[in-house]
Amino acid sequence: MGELRHRSGETLKASFRVLRDQPGIGIGLSVVVLMLLAGFFLPLPYSPTRPDPLNVLQPPSSLHWFGTDSNGFDVFSRTIASAARDLPLALIGTLLSALVGVPLGLLASTKGPWSERIMRGLDVFQSFPLVVLAIAIVTLMGNRLENVIIAILIVNVPRFMRLVRSEALSLRESRFIEAARAVGATPLRVMRKHMFPNVIGVVLSQTSLAAAQAIGIIAALSFLGVGVSPPNPSWGLMIQTGVRSITSGDWWVIVFPGMAVLIAVAAFNLVADGLQMRQENER
Amino acid sequence: MSTPRLLDVRGVVASYDSARGIVKAVNAVSFSADRREMVGIVGESGCGKSATIRALLGLIRPPGKVVAGEVLLDGQDLLKMTKKEIRQVRGDKIGFVAQNPFAALNPIYKIHRQFHNVIKAHEGRSSRRSTRKRAVEMLEAVGIPGPERILNGYAHELSGGMAQRVVIALALILDPELIVADEPTTALDVTIQRQILDLLRRKTVDEGRSLLLVTHDLGVVAQYCDRVVVMYAGKVVETGAVSEVFARPAHPYTRGLLQSVPRRGTKVQTLEGRVPSLIDYPPGCAFADRCVFVIDRCRKEVPELRPAFADGGSVREVRCHVNEQEVCADATVNS
Amino acid sequence: MSLFKLVGKRLLLIPVSLFILVSLSFLLLELMPGNPAITIAGDFASDEEIAKIEASLGLNDPLGARYLSYVGSVVRGDLGRSFFSNEPVLAELSERLPATMELVILALIVAGIVGLFLGVLGAYYRGRKVDQITRGTVTLFQSIPDFLMALLLIFFLFYLWSVAPAPVGRLGFSDVAVDTTTGFLLIDTLIAGDVNAFFVAGQHLFLPVLALGIVYAAYFGKTARSTMAIALDSTQVEFARACGLPERKVVYYAFLQARTPILTYGAILFGALIGGAAIIETIFSWPGVGNWALSAILSLDIPVIQGFILAAGFVTITLFLLLDVLIVLLDPRVRF
Numbered sequence: 001m002g003e004l005r006h007r008s009g010e011t012l013k014a015s016f017r018v019l020r021d022q023p024g025i026g027i028g029l030s031v032v033v034l035m036l037l038a039g040f041f042l043p044l045p046y047s048p049t050r051p052d053p054l055n056v057l058q059p060p061s062s063l064h065w066f067g068t069d070s071n072g073f074d075v076f077s078r079t080i081a082s083a084a085r086d087l088p089l090a091l092i093g094t095l096l097s098a099l100v101g102v103p104l105g106l107l108a109s110t111k112g113p114w115s116e117r118i119m120r121g122l123d124v125f126q127s128f129p130l131v132v133l134a135i136a137i138v139t140l141m142g143n144r145l146e147n148v149i150i151a152i153l154i155v156n157v158p159r160f161m162r163l164v165r166s167e168a169l170s171l172r173e174s175r176f177i178e179a180a181r182a183v184g185a186t187p188l189r190v191m192r193k194h195m196f197p198n199v200i201g202v203v204l205s206q207t208s209l210a211a212a213q214a215i216g217i218i219a220a221l222s223f224l225g226v227g228v229s230p231p232n233p234s235w236g237l238m239i240q241t242g243v244r245s246i247t248s249g250d251w252w253v254i255v256f257p258g259m260a261v262l263i264a265v266a267a268f269n270l271v272a273d274g275l276q277m278r279q280e281n282e283r
Numbered sequence: 284m285s286t287p288r289l290l291d292v293r294g295v296v297a298s299y300d301s302a303r304g305i306v307k308a309v310n311a312v313s314f315s316a317d318r319r320e321m322v323g324i325v326g327e328s329g330c331g332k333s334a335t336i337r338a339l340l341g342l343i344r345p346p347g348k349v350v351a352g353e354v355l356l357d358g359q360d361l362l363k364m365t366k367k368e369i370r371q372v373r374g375d376k377i378g379f380v381a382q383n384p385f386a387a388l389n390p391i392y393k394i395h396r397q398f399h400n401v402i403k404a405h406e407g408r409s410s411r412r413s414t415r416k417r418a419v420e421m422l423e424a425v426g427i428p429g430p431e432r433i434l435n436g437y438a439h440e441l442s443g444g445m446a447q448r449v450v451i452a453l454a455l456i457l458d459p460e461l462i463v464a465d466e467p468t469t470a471l472d473v474t475i476q477r478q479i480l481d482l483l484r485r486k487t488v489d490e491g492r493s494l495l496l497v498t499h500d501l502g503v504v505a506q507y508c509d510r511v512v513v514m515y516a517g518k519v520v521e522t523g524a525v526s527e528v529f530a531r532p533a534h535p536y537t538r539g540l541l542q543s544v545p546r547r548g549t550k551v552q553t554l555e556g557r558v559p560s561l562i563d564y565p566p567g568c569a570f571a572d573r574c575v576f577v578i579d580r581c582r583k584e585v586p587e588l589r590p591a592f593a594d595g596g597s598v599r600e601v602r603c604h605v606n607e608q609e610v611c612a613d614a615t616v617n618s
Numbered sequence: 619m620s621l622f623k624l625v626g627k628r629l630l631l632i633p634v635s636l637f638i639l640v641s642l643s644f645l646l647l648e649l650m651p652g653n654p655a656i657t658i659a660g661d662f663a664s665d666e667e668i669a670k671i672e673a674s675l676g677l678n679d680p681l682g683a684r685y686l687s688y689v690g691s692v693v694r695g696d697l698g699r700s701f702f703s704n705e706p707v708l709a710e711l712s713e714r715l716p717a718t719m720e721l722v723i724l725a726l727i728v729a730g731i732v733g734l735f736l737g738v739l740g741a742y743y744r745g746r747k748v749d750q751i752t753r754g755t756v757t758l759f760q761s762i763p764d765f766l767m768a769l770l771l772i773f774f775l776f777y778l779w780s781v782a783p784a785p786v787g788r789l790g791f792s793d794v795a796v797d798t799t800t801g802f803l804l805i806d807t808l809i810a811g812d813v814n815a816f817f818v819a820g821q822h823l824f825l826p827v828l829a830l831g832i833v834y835a836a837y838f839g840k841t842a843r844s845t846m847a848i849a850l851d852s853t854q855v856e857f858a859r860a861c862g863l864p865e866r867k868v869v870y871y872a873f874l875q876a877r878t879p880i881l882t883y884g885a886i887l888f889g890a891l892i893g894g895a896a897i898i899e900t901i902f903s904w905p906g907v908g909n910w911a912l913s914a915i916l917s918l919d920i921p922v923i924q925g926f927i928l929a930a931g932f933v934t935i936t937l938f939l940l941l942d943v944l945i946v947l948l949d950p951r952v953r954f
Binding site for chain 1: 763894
């Protein structure tokens with residue numbers, strides 16, 4: 001228990017050290033924040049939702065920095081504007097997944113045949129191809145934004161549960177939990193005061209990983225026209241628009257939104273990777 | 284002292300960079316071993332005894348590295364060798380006996396293949412028939428009945444004692460001059476322990492090898508070893524002949540270790556406290572905080588290794604500011 | 619002997635697993651909201667039209683009756699007909715499944731080789747420059763959505779450098795198909811002795827295999843790095859080194875330890891890719907099951923969706939049977 005208190009006291013110093021040793025975490029987080037700020041506040045040269053039919057498939061120029069697509073949309077404006085939709089969607093979906101999955105995982109870590117059975121069921125569920133599953137959910141439940149978030153939840157909650165459960169099970173055996181129980185702490189208090197602070201590390205890196213995947217899933221969905229309502233911009237939808245012109249060499253239509261997806265996913269992966277390395281080094 | 288010793292370790296320093304600073308796991312360690320001699324290296328876990336033998340085998344992996352010192356085997360400095368040369372020395376001139384035979388043996392390969400691979404690694408292509416013949420002889424020599432059957436089987440089919448004999452046979456297959464054994468009996472039953480140690484003693488004394496025995500078991504050292512090296516916090520704190528060190532410990536730490544061994548007629552005294560962190564190395568003596576003889580000087584000045592009991596006739600060394608007569612006098616009262 | 623026992627036991631389990639699978643695929647679609655009749659009739663259909671279509675699809679029968687008739691027909695080998703193409707599902711499936719399998723198997727081989735290389739290198743040089751580079755590469759590969767990778771490859775290798783054919787399916791428009799024996803074009807063309815067609819099929823496989831291979835190499839790379847890092851730290855590896863084995867052999871000893879989890883992960887990826895390659899198949903006009911299932915989901919073509927779930931489930935069950943046998947063959951410690 002003493003070790004725990006010692007840890008929380010030095011949180012600030014420790015987080016500085018983490019940022020220094022794992023620069024990926026800081027870089028990744030700043031990229032995400034910058035993209036969000038740009039998406040919401042950057043003044044756009046053209047309307048991201050109103051096309052200019054007279055200027056279709058223009059290559060990048062001083063007028064249209066990223067060119068225009070086959071409908072006459074300005075690719076720059078739409079790439080930036082999409083960040084304000086795709087990123088919050090991914091973040092909300094992932095954070096909700098963590099909020100639901102972590103307590104469920106802690107609950108499922110109580111010993112007994114039922115928690116075992118539930119985990120088995122989740123395993124079977126997880127072996128289904130994720131993107132197909134997400135598409136099925138959104139298609140069958142209706143082409144709305146909430147359903148995209150629900151799809152992300154259904155894909156991610158089992159993962160959080162698994163992870164938290166296995167982490168909690170190994171913590172349960174450790175000495176300070178035993179000590180807390182020995183001095184008569186209630187199960188709920190043990191969970192809140194001792195288990196939660198210690199699983200937070202793995203949860204953070206999983207959250208980051210899940211956010212990266214959520215961006216991929218959202219892009220895949222909107223690439224297939226699921227979960228988006230044109231002309232509202234979304235990276236996947238923009239890439240879809242470019243598929244028809246890529247074989248004739250009009251690269252800019254897919255490359256710029258593609259790079260945006262890549263940078264966003266890579267940023268979250270960097271954070272996840274850094275957090276994971278930190279834990280590997282601590283053990 | 285005129286004939287060169289088989290093994291001479293001089294001022295070896297091994298350190299590694301951790302997230303919180305440089306850790307000197309092995310700090311200027313020196314000792315030596317003659318042929319037909321068993322040298323015990325003792326200390327609590329984390330004192331650097333395992334790191335020491337890994338340093339002399341060239342087994343320290345990054346981020347760790349050996350930064351200073353000499354390891355002379357037959358007059359050749361192992362630390363100056365290229366990776367290829369030191370690899371040839373391992374197995375061929377130095378045999379290694381691991382702590383847990385089941386963790387050490389390859390679980391996927393048959394025992395014969397493991398012998399075959401070791402021989403092939405040093406002698407180039409060899410026929411399976413010839414390696415089998417040599418393996419059978421070696422297994423018989425370490426007391427394994429029915430070696431043919433063992434060679435066709437896997438490690439997990441063996442008992443603990445048999446598996447450790449197989450490990451010893453693997454270490455000896457190329458007839459090394461030095462055997463390094465890292466807690467070779469810790470994972471075994473008490474009855475098996477004696478058999479394995481007897482075997483190692485025979486292989487050392489009868490066949491003219493030298494053996495480094497890393498252990499935390501002082502009873503084993505007392506019974507089997509000729510000389511002992513006591514380590515604390517990465518440093519050698521005392522060396523000498525086992526009979527003398529055990530009768531008259533010169534370092535308060537050795538004395539504490541000896542008193543913590545249960546013996547008939549005496550009260551067990553446990554050593555209080557823990558080995559200090561190798562990062563926040565205290566100024567002065569590393570043992571000062573746990574020492575019952577501590578004086579002011581201990582907290583200011585790092586003690587050097589110095590001769591002790593100059594009257595005794597044999598070579599004793601100790602790393603302590605306190606007079607050794609004082610330390611051992613108190614010890615004899617207790618035992 | 620124990621191997622035969624294991625295979626026998628697993629073979630007996632297959633019908634049971636399949637029965638569960640059939641029931642699940644039936645229930646899954648029953649529980650999902652959405653009315654296929656509305657989808658078929660279109661947004662502007664009248665209520666009567668919809669009711670007529672519902673009746674023709676048998677949607678008004680009680681649940682139990684529909685379940686029994688579904689299980690009965692599946693047992694007879696009748697997976698129904700597509701709502702839209704009216705083709706028998708089984709016939710379409712037997713045509714499309716080999717196309718997907720060919721793609722996925724080759725992609726996993728590429729992913730396995732690239733991923734293992736990166737992962738083993740990273741684990742061996744853990745914490746050093748090489749590790750940072752391989753980890754960065756893996757993170758980059760992992761960050762590229764597979765469809766973006768496919769489009770970029772098409773742009774560079776087809777449009778700019780013309781080293782790959784257009785993304786128009788398994789063969790070009792003007793190529794003549796050979797007789798189908800296995801459904802795997804690379805094998806069928808060789809059986810037919812048509813070397814030219816073999817190369818054409820290979821060229822068409824090149825881009826989709828590369829796109830999937832690179833992206834999934836990241837997953838292999840991560841698993842390989844973490845399992846190899848543990849294996850390289852093990853006593854066994856240290857003992858092998860202490861015996862003076864060359865580094866190449868030492869790393870191989872570690873790989874022997876790490877290969878079981880890597881293989882298991884490969885099997886999981888295989889199962890997931892049966893449907894997970896859907897978008898890649900769409901981009902390359904690949905006549906596979908993923909593509910087929912995707913359009914079926916978007917149009918609520920229930921018999922096709924059920925057929926896909928059965929096929930993917932069947933492949934996964936067979937795959938894990940093979941995996942278990944392989945593990946027993948590879949590791950003498952495992953006995954069932």
